[in-house]
Amino acid sequence: MSGSVNLSTDYCGFPLINPFLLASAPPTANAEIIGRAFAAGWAGAVTKTLVMDASSIRNVQPRLASLSWPGKSRRVYALENVELVTDRLFEDWLKDINQLARDYPDRLVIASVMDDASHPDGWATLVKKCVDAGARMIEINMSCPHGMPERGMGQAIGQDADLAARVTEWCVKAASVPVIAKMTPNVTDVGRIAKRCVEAGAASISAINTVSTIMGVDLETFSPLPNIGGQSTQGGMSGRAIKPIALRAVAQTAKAVNVPVSGIGGIYTWEDAAEFLLLGAHNVQICTAVMVQGMGIIGDLTKGLAGYLDRKGLGSVRDLVGLALPKLVDHYSLARETKNAAIDLALCIQCGQCVVACRDGGFSAIRLEADKTPVVDGEKCDGCGLCAQVCPVWGCVQLEA
Numbered sequence: 358m359s360g361s362v363n364l365s366t367d368y369c370g371f372p373l374i375n376p377f378l379l380a381s382a383p384p385t386a387n388a389e390i391i392g393r394a395f396a397a398g399w400a401g402a403v404t405k406t407l408v409m410d411a412s413s414i415r416n417v418q419p420r421l422a423s424l425s426w427p428g429k430s431r432r433v434y435a436l437e438n439v440e441l442v443t444d445r446l447f448e449d450w451l452k453d454i455n456q457l458a459r460d461y462p463d464r465l466v467i468a469s470v471m472d473d474a475s476h477p478d479g480w481a482t483l484v485k486k487c488v489d490a491g492a493r494m495i496e497i498n499m500s501c502p503h504g505m506p507e508r509g510m511g512q513a514i515g516q517d518a519d520l521a522a523r524v525t526e527w528c529v530k531a532a533s534v535p536v537i538a539k540m541t542p543n544v545t546d547v548g549r550i551a552k553r554c555v556e557a558g559a560a561s562i563s564a565i566n567t568v569s570t571i572m573g574v575d576l577e578t579f580s581p582l583p584n585i586g587g588q589s590t591q592g593g594m595s596g597r598a599i600k601p602i603a604l605r606a607v608a609q610t611a612k613a614v615n616v617p618v619s620g621i622g623g624i625y626t627w628e629d630a631a632e633f634l635l636l637g638a639h640n641v642q643i644c645t646a647v648m649v650q651g652m653g654i655i656g657d658l659t660k661g662l663a664g665y666l667d668r669k670g671l672g673s674v675r676d677l678v679g680l681a682l683p684k685l686v687d688h689y690s691l692a693r694e695t696k697n698a699a700i701d702l703a704l705c706i707q708c709g710q711c712v713v714a715c716r717d718g719g720f721s722a723i724r725l726e727a728d729k730t731p732v733v734d735g736e737k738c739d740g741c742g743l744c745a746q747v748c749p750v751w752g753c754v755q756l757e758a
């Protein structure tokens with residue numbers, strides 16, 4: 358850890374050694390893997406979602422597809438999964454929760470639970486048994502976008518504010534610990550749903566679950582992806598590609614409610630985590646980065662975040678929370694000064710990308726001289742910034758007043 362900065366914080370009264378939790382997913386599939394994460398330095402974990410009757414859960418194979426960066430080196434930019442909730446017996450899970458609570462009393466074990474919106478008793482039993490086993494918080498999975506909604510569960514609940522509030526109320530009534538409602542991004546206004554859940558008693562909101570997607574289509578077989586016996590179904594996207602959606606959802610939620618928000622979606626690095634905290638998250642949950650890069654990333658996450666706080670002169674994680682929110686304003690509050698593109702010729706590699714983009718992106722304000730030097734016509738430049746976005750050299754094109 359860098360300097361004097363201590364990353365410890367708290368979540369609804371439970372002390373956390375740092376703000377990094379594992380999200381509900383395969384990296385939290387049982388006590389063994391969660392225990393390994395705790396030993397590696399993770400502050401807490403949300404179990405893979407539990408249901409009372411795991412005999413109804415049968416997964417398909419394969420159940421993942423990916424969005425890769427174009428080119429030869431295959432870099433996974435996002436995953437899509439059609440995985441269901443846990444197929445492990447509820448009784449086995451209770452033993453796991455109990456063991457984790459005993460072995461790691463300083464780590465936060467959150468039980469993720471799911472049922473449908475016609476079973477108040479089912480929710481109450483799930484919640485009570487998990488709490489009796491040692492779960493320190495409950496997360497309501499009202500946000501899984503595939504498979505479970507077809508049975509009236511997951512986002513079938515979280516997309517309906519009335520159902521989301523009703524289920525939250527049932528869980529809160531049954532729980533002697535704080536209850537988190539996990540939001541789906543597949544709604545028009547996540548802040549509105551989060552607010553209803555908080556009014557119904559939720560002590561925290563986590564956001565987001567995966568984004569509803571179809572990852573692609575196999576051009577030879579015509580099967581959408583992932584190809585499961587020649588067919589597919591719509592799934593949920595996670596990883597880097599969903600970070601902007603998650604940041605927006607977290608900011609909207611943080612503005613709408615006055616309870617702690619747990620930020621989730623596309624977090625790989627300490628910089629990603631810091632962005633979530635700045636937009637109002639009190640801690641973050643991570644899944645895909647761990648599935649792809651391993652749980653050892655916790656070392657870089659904590660070291661990097663501590664160094665950043667130190668550099669910014671902030672004494673704790675809490676001091677960072679929400680600092681960017683006042684800068685998120687309505688469109689018509691934004692500055693409207695005139696700006697033009699300015700190209701740093703010392704950095705320019707004369708690739709011509711800015712010329713093409715500006716010409717066919719609307720303005721024809723950049724031309725290449727005979728020696729390939731780009732020149733900006735200030736009269737034609739509209740200051741849109743497309744040239745700065747497409748330039749392959751960081752910092753080469755700036756917008757200047």
Ligand SMILES: Cc1cc2nc3c(=O)[nH]c(=O)nc-3n(C[C@H](O)[C@H](O)[C@H](O)COP(=O)(O)O)c2cc1C
Pocket residue numbers: 380381382383405406436438440441442443469498501539565566567594595596597599621622623624642643644645646
């Ligand atoms: C394979 C897979 C399985 C998942 N299973 C669950 C689940 O059982 N319950 C749940 O609430 N979220 C589940 N999620 C969603 C994650 O908890 C998380 O919200 C989402 O992946 C976004 O975070 P990320 O970009 O860090 O992966 C799953 C995600 C993946 C990739």
